[in-house]
Structures are given as structure tokens and as C-alpha cells.
């Protein structure tokens with residue numbers, strides 16, 4: 001990936017959907033995230049407690065900004081029907097099942113819900129999400145949300161059955177795979193496919209820029225978690 005690409009998506013029959021056009025412009029980083037060693041170790045239940053604690057401490061700070069970004073999607077969507085899946089996700093997942101996972105997992109690992117030191121990549125990711133949130137631009141907001149959820153579906157759906165017994169890994173995988181999560185990612189992609197083609201060329205380039213920056217940050221986040 002080399003910064004903003006002003007290659008234009010076009011609506012001819014042969015062209016991919018807008019979301020697939022964005023994703024394929026993020027190779028090889030996209031595949032590097034989905035096939036990352038750290039993700040493979042989660043899928044096999046082999047991450048050391050120390051690494052898992054560090055990752056989840058930082059990720060809980062990610063999730064805080066992510067939840068605020070979901071709120072911005074509710075506010076900036078162009079119809080009631082589009083607002084509903086975001087609202088449902090905030091209520092059922094982000095502030096309920098996922099929050100409960102973080103509380104239990106960090107208690108088990110002796111981690112902190114509010115670590116004093118935030119890694120540079122955590123700060124950078126929070127900054128990107130804040131930039132998308134304060135833009136109040138629906139396409140930019142959905143682009144960042146879509147990357148975060150789609151790459152997580154990518155690695156989690158590679159986990160082999162039976163999943164690890166330890167809840168630290170099993171629940172983290174289950175939160176990012178399964179029928180409901182696939183439908184959620186399908187919705188996010190569908191929103192990009194719906195609004196993307198109607199944007200001007202410059203605005204499409206801006207969406208691509210946010211999509212690429214989010215993908216790079218996902219890769220850096222797993223690199224940070226894997227380092228030690």
C-alpha cells in the first residue's frame with residue numbers, strides 16, 4: 001500500500017463491489033493481518049498469559065474509541081433502517097458480551113482495565129477513530145468500522161474445531177465468528193457498497209485512505225501484541 005490511491009472505482013459490470021475494491025487495495029497487508037502469527041496463536045490457544053494480558057489491556061482502550069465510533073455511525077447514518085444494526089451492536093455486543101469478556105479475561109490475567117501506558121499503535125488507532133468520528137462523515141466512519149470487523153472475522157474464521165477450551169481464546173474467537181458476526185460484517189460491507197458508488201472521485205479516495213490507514217494499524221496492532 002502506498003498512501004492515497006486515486007485509482008477510481010467504477011460501476012461497470014466487471015468491477016468488484018466497492019467494499020471488495022477497498023479491501024483488495026489493502027493487499028498484502030490485509031492478508032498479513034488475517035494470517036498473522038499472533039492470530040494463529042489465539043486460534044490454537046497458545047498465546048502466553050503475559051502477551052494475552054498486554055494485548056487485551058491495549059485492545060480494551062481500542063474498544064472504548066470503537067464504541068464511540070459506533071455511536072457516530074448511529075448519528076450520521078442516512079436512514080432509520082441503517083441506524084438499527086449499529087444500535088443493536090452497541091447494546092448487545094460492545095457494551096454487553098464483549099465488555100463482560102474483557103472484565104473476566106483481564107481479571108483472570110491480572111490485567112488492568114485502564115492501563116497507565118498506551119502503546120503508540122493504540123494511540124494512533126484511537127486518533128484515527130476520533131478523526132472519523134469527528135468528521136461525522138458516514139462513509140469514513142463505516143470504512144474504519146468495516147476494516148476492524150472484517151479482518152477480525154478473517155482470522156477468527158480460520159480457527160479449527162474444536163476451539164481451545166480456555167475461555168480466553170474460545171470466547172474471543174466466538175465473538176468474531178459465527179452467523180451473527182458474519183451478518184454484521186455483511187451489513188458493514190453492504191453499507192459501503194450502497195454509499196460508495198455515489199461518492200465523487202475525491203471522496204472515494206478519502207474513504208480508501210481511511211480504509212488503508214485502518215488496515216495498516218491492524219497489522220501494527222498484532223505486531224505490537226506479538227513482540228516481546
Ligand SMILES: Cc1ncc(CN)c(N)n1
Nearest residue numbers: 059062148149152218221
Ligand atoms: C485492534 C482491533 N481491531 C478490531 C477489533 C474487533 N472489534 C478489535 N477488538 N481490536
